[in-house]
Amino acid sequence: xxxxxxxxxxxxxxxxxxxxxxxxxxxxxxxxxxxxxxxxxxxxxxxxxxxxxxxxxxxxxxxxxxxxxxxxxxxxxxxxxxxxxxxxxxxxxxxxxxxxxxxxxxxxxxxxxxxxxxxxxxxxxxxxxxxxxxxxxxxxxxxxxxxxxxxxxxxxxxxxxxxxxxxxxxxxxxxxxxxxxxxxxxxxxxxxxxxxxxxxxxxxxxxxxxxxxxxxxxxxxxxxxxxxxxxxx
Amino acid sequence: xxxxxxxxxxxxxxxxxxxxxxxxxxxxxxxxxxxxxxxxxxxxxxxxxxxxxxxxxxxxxxxxxxxxxxxxxxxxxxxxxxxxxxxxxxxxxxxxxxxxxxxxxxxxxxxxxxxxxxxxxxxxxxxxxxxxxxxxxxxxxxxxxxxxxxxxxxxxxxxxxxxxxxxxxxxxxxxxxxxxxxxxxxxxxxxxxxxxxxxxxxxxxxxxxxxxxxxxxxxxxxxxxxxxxxxxxxxxxxxxxxxxxxxxxxxxxxxxxxxxxxxxxxxxxxxxxxxxxxx
Numbered sequence: 001x002x003x004x005x006x007x008x009x010x011x012x013x014x015x016x017x018x019x020x021x022x023x024x025x026x027x028x029x030x031x032x033x034x035x036x037x038x039x040x041x042x043x044x045x046x047x048x049x050x051x052x053x054x055x056x057x058x059x060x061x062x063x064x065x066x067x068x069x070x071x072x073x074x075x076x077x078x079x080x081x082x083x084x085x086x087x088x089x090x091x092x093x094x095x096x097x098x099x100x101x102x103x104x105x106x107x108x109x110x111x112x113x114x115x116x117x118x119x120x121x122x123x124x125x126x127x128x129x130x131x132x133x134x135x136x137x138x139x140x141x142x143x144x145x146x147x148x149x150x151x152x153x154x155x156x157x158x159x160x161x162x163x164x165x166x167x168x169x170x171x172x173x174x175x176x177x178x179x180x181x182x183x184x185x186x187x188x189x190x191x192x193x194x195x196x197x198x199x200x201x202x203x204x205x206x207x208x209x210x211x212x213x214x215x216x217x218x219x220x221x222x223x224x225x226x227x228x229x230x231x232x233x
Numbered sequence: 234x235x236x237x238x239x240x241x242x243x244x245x246x247x248x249x250x251x252x253x254x255x256x257x258x259x260x261x262x263x264x265x266x267x268x269x270x271x272x273x274x275x276x277x278x279x280x281x282x283x284x285x286x287x288x289x290x291x292x293x294x295x296x297x298x299x300x301x302x303x304x305x306x307x308x309x310x311x312x313x314x315x316x317x318x319x320x321x322x323x324x325x326x327x328x329x330x331x332x333x334x335x336x337x338x339x340x341x342x343x344x345x346x347x348x349x350x351x352x353x354x355x356x357x358x359x360x361x362x363x364x365x366x367x368x369x370x371x372x373x374x375x376x377x378x379x380x381x382x383x384x385x386x387x388x389x390x391x392x393x394x395x396x397x398x399x400x401x402x403x404x405x406x407x408x409x410x411x412x413x414x415x416x417x418x419x420x421x422x423x424x425x426x427x428x429x430x431x432x433x434x435x436x437x438x439x440x441x442x443x444x445x446x447x448x449x450x451x452x453x454x455x456x457x458x459x460x461x462x463x464x465x466x467x468x469x470x471x472x473x474x475x476x477x478x479x480x481x482x483x484x485x486x487x488x489x490x491x492x493x494x495x496x497x498x499x500x501x502x503x504x505x506x507x508x509x510x511x512x
Contacts, residue, residue, distance in 0.1 A: 080291075082288055
């Protein structure tokens with residue numbers, strides 16, 4: 001009898017230590033609901049591109065967003081953002097039908113984050129698999145790793161300003177792999193093809209990072225649709 | 234000396250062939266600009282198609298600076314032919330028109346004559362490049378406005394801020410002028426050898442074509458001599474549209490071009506001073 005009690009106590013103790021199987025859909029729904037408190041926003045961004053073969057000066061621009069999926073990048077000068085990191089909203093990351101699987105919890109920078117795998121259903125999505133690192137305390141996504149059919153794997157790291165009461169990031173680091181390019185030599189007046197070949201030789205895949213700092217959010221003040229009418233490339 | 238140069242410039246600009254270069258550039262550059270106005274967006278999309286797959290970008294990349302850069306890249310190889318028309322005629326033209334003897338009987342030394350003619354030729358060459366810069370940049374800015382300059386080379390894409398562009402054009406056109414001055418010097422040297430202007434014009438063009446072909450051929454046999462061919466440095470103005478600028482290459486290109494000018498001019502000077510003027 002005493003032995004049975006001991007075994008039951010051990011099972012109870014072990015069960016309390018073992019992580020519970022979380023509900024990934026509920027976690028994602030909480031993240032989406034938290035983000036959906038933002039009806040629209042306007043934010044100033046500073047973009048720094050760090051790609052080996054792409055030398056671009058640090059640029060500033062404005063991003064306009066309006067629910068559910070209107071987004072626009074505007075700048076007085078030149079600015080560029082990675083297509084996959086342009087819209088970081090959970091609605092964009094979780095659009096379409098998908099299956100979500102809870103994987104584990106992971107401690108990053110002192111925060112316990114919940115890892116959820118998202119597998120889009122059907123064949124229309126470019127994304128094959130996404131892993132989301134979710135901060136359940138704040139109901140925000142802190143990291144995304146996606147594998148796509150066309151663009152390889154990309155990682156989005158998001159940082160949030162604790163003072164901001166919305167699920168909008170203060171910084172994004174977008175890491176990706178990109179193909180070095182072949183350009184039409186006639187267009188650029190290139191004559192030394194030997195030099196070109198030698199430098200282009202070998203692996204053409206290179207890593208890149210884009211750092212985006214967000215500041216001066218204007219949230220839920222209303223943005224006219226005309227702002228989004230101009231065609232985005 | 235200044236009077237002599239003024240006289241030589243007067244002689245140059247009295248001949249209609251002098252204006253062929255200016256007219257050609259004045260017609261060709263607007264044609265390129267009109268073509269870019271119609272097809273520019275498509276050309277730019279073609280140039281940046283790979284990058285557009287990964288990035289969204291905004292801004293006026295199809296601007297006067299880009300069009301001017303493309304124009305300079307397209308024309309830099311062909312302008313030498315326009316220069317030889319005048320530079321090849323500088324000395325041989327005197328022989329053709331029978332004014333050689335009259336010229337050398339004036340109370341100036343042969344060295345002064347040749348220096349003034351050479352400098353007048355260099356001034357013409359630089360004016361032609363300046364005309365290209367003014368028409369290309371001026372018309373480009375009027376038609377397309379200003380913006381960041383995108384420069385696509387074989388291994389990099391560089392986007393320069395619009396505030397970081399004009400000085401590059403100034404230095405780029407400067408180095409292009411130096412390259413064209415070598416062509417003028419070569420035509421001038423050939424001009425000192427013969428008594429008919431057609432010879433120097435055709436000879437200079439032939440040399441440029443042969444050198445350009447050698448520069449373009451990726452054969453080991455030619456790789457040793459390539460660094461010494463001036464045609465290899467005619468496109469060195471592009472070095473100013475790199476980041477960072479390869480100053481060693483700029484110095485090397487400048488050195489080779491100045492060296493060629495010095496050798497061609499000195500040779501012409503020696504030949505002319507020893508020349509038995511019979512016409």
